[in-house]
Amino acid sequence: MIQRRNFLALAAFGAVAGISGCGTDAGDVNVRLASGEAGGLYHAFARLLAAVAEQAGDVRIEPVTTSGSQENLARLAAGEVDAALTLSDSVGERDRVLALGRVYENYLQLAVRADSPIHRVADLRGARVNLGAAGSGAAVTGERLLWAAGLDPAVDVSIAHRPLRDAVAALDSEEIDALLWAGGVPTSALEVPRRMRLVDLGELAVPMRERFGYLYDRVEIPADAYPGGRAVHTVGVANLLLAAPSLPDEAAAAIVDLLVSYADALVPAEAAGTQFLDARSLIGTGSVPLHPGAAAVYRRRHG
Structure with a gap:
């Protein structure tokens, strides 16, 4: 909690x-x-x-x-x-x-459209994903998240690096299928749960620690973090x-x-x-x- x-x-x-x-x-x-x-x-x-x-x-x-x-x-x-x-x-x-x-502590937040069929990081295979802006920490951590889920960032997904607000607009217009943001909760630009849903990342905390070191923790984003949203687990850095x-x-x-x-x-x-x-x-x-x-x-x- x-x-x-x-x-x-x-x-x-x-x-x-x-x-x-x-x-x-x-x-x-x-x-x-x-x-x-x-x-x-x-x-x-x-x-x-x-x-x-x-x-x-x-x-x-x-x-x-x-x-x-x-x-x-x-x-x-x-x-x-x-x-x-x-x-x-x-x-x-x-x-x-x-x-x-x-x-x-920063929280990785993988946002998809509310009606998206993506429910796990492994479901991103073949998807268009924004891994933070170019020069952001999410660009590094995001690739590690994909590797931990068994995905090759260079082969299995199409990666973009847009600033947060541009990525939100791209998700809304269906130019991308998911965006990763590393930040605090709530992040006002993420319209959870009205237009977006957060994917639970908790299962990847241990694989990330095992592969990349002790820096990653399994943490919870509680249900009241985004009013009306459900509780999900994620990776804290x-x-x-x-x-x-x-x-x-x-x-x-x-x-x-x-x-x-x-x-x-x-x-x-x-x-x-x-x-x-x-x-x-x-x-x-x-x-x-x-x-x-x-x-x-x-x-x-x-x-």
Whole structure:
């Protein structure tokens, strides 16, 4: 059952003091944050984070609209942004990035028309499927989902990569048969259950873990997530808030302090059903090491 856990347990340890280092004033640092598509959870979360940063005055955050995880990583590598949101399974061994935190869980949502004969991923054989926008994390995770269901993405399905709103229009006009979206629930662009239905993906969580690693969880989208919709199981993937190694320690620390101290203000409407991770999970960034500024904050708060 999806449960949004409260970050604020961390806040009980008190506000963090400034991190010593190169002497940069975090309030003077403008952090360009690569987010995602308009209408998605990344996009909304980045803007809320920018708003609380402006209120706190400790760091400035400039959200940058993108197509999603893969583009975000590319921009981070090119020095075009200072921080980025990404699905954990989009981060490769060659990506030179540091983590500020594991912030919440994303939900794979495979939407079909309400009257579609597609009820399992295996039913997509021969179908036209939109696997997220080009440059999105769903493009990576979607192919893995197909492989786990016994389908070869290059042979068994016809794949498109349109932005969410274009994909919804294409599904409505029957140009495609299904679309995959990785995001929070409810996602307002998905007209569930009036015009669309979510396919249950729960049976593929274990095969995905066995084939591609520990990053995938079986989670539930409850019946009340989309009013009138039925409960379905799906695959959850953790989201990471990343930073370039060049981000000053003070700025990294200030952002982590925002995550902790303003947790309730960082829940977009698109995340009403999203599982926000608790204090222990916030530092669980897997193989991606924590930024020194972030690690110092967690060390002060956790002891």
